[in-house]
Amino acid sequence: MIRFEQVSVSYDGAAAPALRDVELTIPEGELCLLVGPSGVGKSTLLGAVGGLVPHFTGGTLRGRVTVAGRDTRTHRPRELADVVGMVGQDPMAHFVTDTVEDELAYGMESLGLPADTMRRRVEETLDLLGLEALRSRPIATLSGGQRQRVAIGSVLTTHPKVLVLDEPTSALDPAAAEEVLAVLQRLVHDLGTTVLLAEHRLERVVQYADQVILLPAPGAAPVAGDPAEIMARSPVHPPVVGLGRIAGWSPLPLSVRDARRKAAPLRERLADRTPPPVSPAPPAPLVPQQRPRPRLLGRRSMEPSTAPAAETSALVVRHGSLDALRGVDLRVGAGETVALMGRNGAGKSTLLKTLVGMHAPARGSARVGGLEPHRTGPRQLLRRVGLVPQEPRDLLYADTVAAECAAADRDAEAAPGTCRALVSELLPEVADATHPRDLSEGQRLALALAVVLTARPPLLLLDEPTRGLDYAAKARLVEILRVLAAEGHAIVLATHDVELAAELAHRVVILAEGEVVADGPTAEVVVSSPAFAPQVAKVLAPSPWLTVAQVRDALGLVP
Amino acid sequence: MSAGQARPRELHAGAWWIWALGLATAASRTTNPLLLCLLVAVAGYVVAARRTEAPWARSYGAFLRLGLAVIVIRLVFAVLLGSPIPGTHTVLTLPEVPLPDWARGVRLGGRVTAEGLVFALYDALKLAALLICVGAANALANPARLLKSLPGALYEAGVAVVVAMTFAPNLVADVQRLRAARRLRGRPDRGLKALLQVGLPVLEGALERSVALAAAMDSRGYGRTAQVPRAVRHTTSALTLGGLLGVCAGTYGLLADQGAGYGMPLLLAGVLAALAGLRLGGRRSVRTRYRPDAWGLREWLVAGSGAGVAALMIVAGSQAPGALHPSAVPLTAPRLPLWPAATLLIGLAPAFLAPAPPRTRGRTAPPAQARTQPHNEARTEPRTQAPTEPPAQTRTHPHTEARAHPPTQARTQPRTQKGDSAR
Numbered sequence: 017m018i019r020f021e022q023v024s025v026s027y028d029g030a031a032a033p034a035l036r037d038v039e040l041t042i043p044e045g046e047l048c049l050l051v052g053p054s055g056v057g058k059s060t061l062l063g064a065v066g067g068l069v070p071h072f073t074g075g076t077l078r079g080r081v082t083v084a085g086r087d088t089r090t091h092r093p094r095e096l097a098d099v100v101g102m103v104g105q106d107p108m109a110h111f112v113t114d115t116v117e118d119e120l121a122y123g124m125e126s127l128g129l130p131a132d133t134m135r136r137r138v139e140e141t142l143d144l145l146g147l148e149a150l151r152s153r154p155i156a157t158l159s160g161g162q163r164q165r166v167a168i169g170s171v172l173t174t175h176p177k178v179l180v181l182d183e184p185t186s187a188l189d190p191a192a193a194e195e196v197l198a199v200l201q202r203l204v205h206d207l208g209t210t211v212l213l214a215e216h217r218l219e220r221v222v223q224y225a226d227q228v229i230l231l232p233a234p235g236a237a238p239v240a241g242d243p244a245e246i247m248a249r250s251p252v253h254p255p256v257v258g259l260g261r262i263a264g265w266s267p268l269p270l271s272v273r274d275a276r277r278k279a280a281p282l283r284e285r286l287a288d289r290t291p292p293p294v295s296p297a298p299p300a301p302l303v304p305q306q307r308p309r310p311r312l313l314g315r316r317s318m319e320p321s322t323a324p325a326a327e328t329s330a331l332v333v334r335h336g337s338l339d340a341l342r343g344v345d346l347r348v349g350a351g352e353t354v355a356l357m358g359r360n361g362a363g364k365s366t367l368l369k370t371l372v373g374m375h376a377p378a379r380g381s382a383r384v385g386g387l388e389p390h391r392t393g394p395r396q397l398l399r400r401v402g403l404v405p406q407e408p409r410d411l412l413y414a415d416t417v418a419a420e421c422a423a424a425d426r427d428a429e430a431a432p433g434t435c436r437a438l439v440s441e442l443l444p445e446v447a448d449a450t451h452p453r454d455l456s457e458g459q460r461l462a463l464a465l466a467v468v469l470t471a472r473p474p475l476l477l478l479d480e481p482t483r484g485l486d487y488a489a490k491a492r493l494v495e496i497l498r499v500l501a502a503e504g505h506a507i508v509l510a511t512h513d514v515e516l517a518a519e520l521a522h523r524v525v526i527l528a529e530g531e532v533v534a535d536g537p538t539a540e541v542v543v544s545s546p547a548f549a550p551q552v553a554k555v556l557a558p559s560p561w562l563t564v565a566q567v568r569d570a571l572g573l574v575p
Numbered sequence: 576m577s578a579g580q581a582r583p584r585e586l587h588a589g590a591w592w593i594w595a596l597g598l599a600t601a602a603s604r605t606t607n608p609l610l611l612c613l614l615v616a617v618a619g620y621v622v623a624a625r626r627t628e629a630p631w632a633r634s635y636g637a638f639l640r641l642g643l644a645v646i647v648i649r650l651v652f653a654v655l656l657g658s659p660i661p662g663t664h665t666v667l668t669l670p671e672v673p674l675p676d677w678a679r680g681v682r683l684g685g686r687v688t689a690e691g692l693v694f695a696l697y698d699a700l701k702l703a704a705l706l707i708c709v710g711a712a713n714a715l716a717n718p719a720r721l722l723k724s725l726p727g728a729l730y731e732a733g734v735a736v737v738v739a740m741t742f743a744p745n746l747v748a749d750v751q752r753l754r755a756a757r758r759l760r761g762r763p764d765r766g767l768k769a770l771l772q773v774g775l776p777v778l779e780g781a782l783e784r785s786v787a788l789a790a791a792m793d794s795r796g797y798g799r800t801a802q803v804p805r806a807v808r809h810t811t812s813a814l815t816l817g818g819l820l821g822v823c824a825g826t827y828g829l830l831a832d833q834g835a836g837y838g839m840p841l842l843l844a845g846v847l848a849a850l851a852g853l854r855l856g857g858r859r860s861v862r863t864r865y866r867p868d869a870w871g872l873r874e875w876l877v878a879g880s881g882a883g884v885a886a887l888m889i890v891a892g893s894q895a896p897g898a899l900h901p902s903a904v905p906l907t908a909p910r911l912p913l914w915p916a917a918t919l920l921i922g923l924a925p926a927f928l929a930p931a932p933p934r935t936r937g938r939t940a941p942p943a944q945a946r947t948q949p950h951n952e953a954r955t956e957p958r959t960q961a962p963t964e965p966p967a968q969t970r971t972h973p974h975t976e977a978r979a980h981p982p983t984q985a986r987t988q989p990r991t992q993k994g995d996s997a998r
Contacts, residue, residue: 072790097796109787112738112795114719121865126796128861135866156744171795374755398761410756413776427761453779471761 017178017210018042018065023079025060025069034060036235042212047204047224050214051252052231054456054486058214062180065212066102067093084177098127101171101179107163116166117151123174137173145169145199160360161192168199181213185220186483189359189512190547193220216486219254219515219551223271244268252487255515256551258564262573275555283556289570291561294519324349325475325506326371330380333370340366342530348506350474355521356510357548363530364510368477372403384475398428402468403477411464418448428471438466442496458489478509482516494519518542518550518562584930588716589724590874595712597881598922601888602704605899606697609911611704617922618711625925626714627932638710642703649699654687658695660904662688694903720868727857749777801861815852821845873928880924887918
């Protein structure tokens with residue numbers, strides 16, 4: 017269905033080609049997963065299928081890409097619209113009209129299908145994707161998962177033979193991601209659609225794939241094959257595969273179910289051991305620090321303080337007539353890492369924004385280091401709390417990394433060079449003159465983190481920090497955050513990434529409809545929850561093992 | 576549940592515009608303040624009865640304020656600059672500013688007469704009523720759907736307008752987000768400076784988004800064209816260009832002192848040629864329309880009520896000019912002429928004829944409420960799959976028969992909209 021013949025893509029001004037000598041065949045009706053670290057050309061490869069590379073992005077394509085027999089060199093994207101459906105990373109950038117039903121019809125209108133066909137297909141697609149109840153809703157009012165489903169639906173109505181998706185589940189909560197994946201699976205099974213998707217969160221998708229294409233490094237030839245075979249040697253792999261590699265299972269299980277069936281001996285070996293703590297335990301709350309703590313980058317440690325880093329009591333926040341938070345009680349002590357979880361729209365971001373004073377409480381109180389954030393000036397607040405927003409780019413204004421750092425030093429009234437030193441620690445390979453927009457997602461996040469840390473806030477908030485990060489970038493983020501926690505920073509992360517929460521958090525707080533529905537030590541909260549349990553916990557339940565590293569350490573294996 | 580009920584039945588946008596323009600024509604035919612006030616009340620009543628909760632529906636208030644501003648400005652000018660209307664009832668006398676010789680004919684200050692004020696008031700009221708009629712059309716008709724009714728040849732221009740309309744709110748949201756983010760850098764997030772400093776990032780973001788949108792539109796088939804014979808293309812260009820020239824020349828002929836004879840026929844011929852060109856040009860476009868708005872009996876009646884009001888007022892203008900134009904000199908109390916007033920009431924018809932807008936309280940309900948099954952309840956009790964009849968199974972669509980997919984269906988049990996209770 018899709019053939020790449022000796023395809024190389026190079027962009028103007030780039031030192032090396034984004035893709036080199038790609039030779040690929042994807043047969044009809046397969047769900048094909050494209051994996052690899054950030055920046056290896058996954059998006060370029062996906063774009064080449066729809067003809068957006070090179071017709072839209074520029075650059076030079078050598079070799080030949082054919083989709084359903086059509087050569088993308090001679091067919092512009094619009095002429096491939098009836099065979100290829102493309103859904104990009106951000107569904108909002110995809111929508112042309114303003115309501116769900118019109119959006120579903122848009123592609124068909126462009127193709128000039130007869131009115132009765134359009135009507136029938138819209139109804140079919142509404143049912144197929146479970147969008148019936150949303151048909152006349154304005155798109156702007158939909159949640160993330162709903163938008164993603166509408167975006168998929170909007171390309172499905174033209175009955176494309178190939179569906180291309182770039183990170184369809186990265187921004188979604190675990191349940192919404194399952195929703196989208198269930199739809200994709202149904203398309204492959206029932207309609208014979210060929211699906212090609214790129215995804216960083218392998219733990220969500222790898223078990224559904226028929227074929228995995230691994231792009232191991234920039235410019236390296238892709239390796240395609242059976243998922244289990246590829247996962248056995250892939251540098252990026254989900255925790256269940258990591259566990260399987262440690263335990264020496266063969267064939268490698270890709271789903272929790274397969275792993276569980278093989279895990280009985282492992283569970284027995286681990287039965288008499290207790291899991292070591294994932295992160296070093298937080299200091300006892302409310303005890304002033306006595307001894308100097310290890311320091312990151314030789315900076316001064318935080319002032320010892322007896323007040324909790326953040327405290328809310330019966331906090332109510334309203335957006336218009338809607339209660340976004342309803343009576344939230346939360347207390348975060350110094351050195352503690354708390355993961356806020358819950359579905360899209362549960363109030364996680366609102367809580368974080370309230371703690372930096374972007375929203376005023378309607379009732380109840382929020383205090384950060386003893387201050388009320390919405391009554392505190394930005395300058396003063398900067399020293400108490402720092403937030404890395406969902407889109408780290410929002411924090412960056414300057415056009416070079418060096419200028420950004422200088423501005424951060426000025427904002428925080430820190431010694432010149434403070435921020436740059438932090439950046440060098442977090443991102444050793446980044447040059448001063450780089451434009452922040454040219455950084456990868458992970459690098460941009462690290463830069464924003466450095467900017468925020470320049471003011472040394474005792475409380476650090478991160479909103480969805482792992483969106484778009486590959487496993488390597490995520491591992492580095494985990495290391496950085498652990499060091500910060502050990503230094504006494506209180507950290508609150510709002511995240512959908514259960515694996516991240518399992519690796520990092522001392523405590524997990526689950527929000528639903530603006531209320532705290534669970535609050536407790538990570539192991540207790542996540543192990544018992546089907547939606548929020550990490551894969552290792554699911555495989556090894558009922559014992560509270562959370563991460564591959566724990567199991568490895570307990571078995572005395574060397575990484 | 577039949578699918579037709581799900582999309583709230585809307586009156587064709589064109590019908591609303593014809594109705595509103597009819598009222599506006601009627602307003603332009605009279606200066607009687609009582610009639611004008613009645614007209615504004617009629618338009619206001621229909622808007623109040625039939626406007627939806629859509630964003631554009633809120634524009635009516637803005638038009639009302641604009642109308643008031645027009646009246647105020649006109650009166651202020653009448654007071655300051657005087658009025659050419661001769662009058663005997665002096666209300667007050669302002670000190671007159673002596674102006675140089677070359678500005679003769681212009682007066683600043685001086686005597687303000689009641690006649691002048693009343694004349695200015697009537698005049699301003701007429702203009703305000705016109706504006707309010709246009710505002711009513713704006714509030715009642717969905718602009719996106721109006722654009723959809725454009726002929727195929729103008730479709731691409733229509734899409735550009737629709738995209739621009741969805742773009743502006745995004746831009747505002749971006750500005751708000753970035754201003755809020757300034758707080759995180761310890762910079763003030765209020766004030767003009769904050770607004771200016773986020774300007775560049777906002778524009779960058781907007782540019783990136785437009786490129787992404789263009790890519791998405793292209794890969795969804797925007798701009799696909801059909802092969803059209805060369806002769807047809809040339810004829811299209813000739814007809815459109817010639818038609819437009821005809822329209823220009825005809826309009827000139829009508830407006831100029833001489834040439835009224837050839838003006839009208841030329842204008843008509845030009846319009847016809849341009850329309851034929853547009854129609855022929857539509858052949859190049861392969862697109863079709865999804866659920867175009869139907870023009871049915873209600874549309875005829877609504878449009879007819881507007882046109883009827885206009886026609887009757889024009890007739891009334893020739894029959895009883897005195898009643899429609901109460902004189903300011905000498906001052907007389909305006910009287911409400913009975914039968915022109917009665918004709919205005921025809922304009923109320925849409926308040927009863929047009930379909931009532933759905934009252935959806937939860938329309939802008941947040942995403943959080945869209946999915947109603949909290950997934951963490953499962954910890955304490957077995958997951959309660961709501962035993963509902965999934966809508967998918969009652970249909971007979973080929974792909975969807977009896978394929979219950981638990982994750983998808985369980986989480987999309989519709990409790991999202993009030994309108995659904997109709998099911």
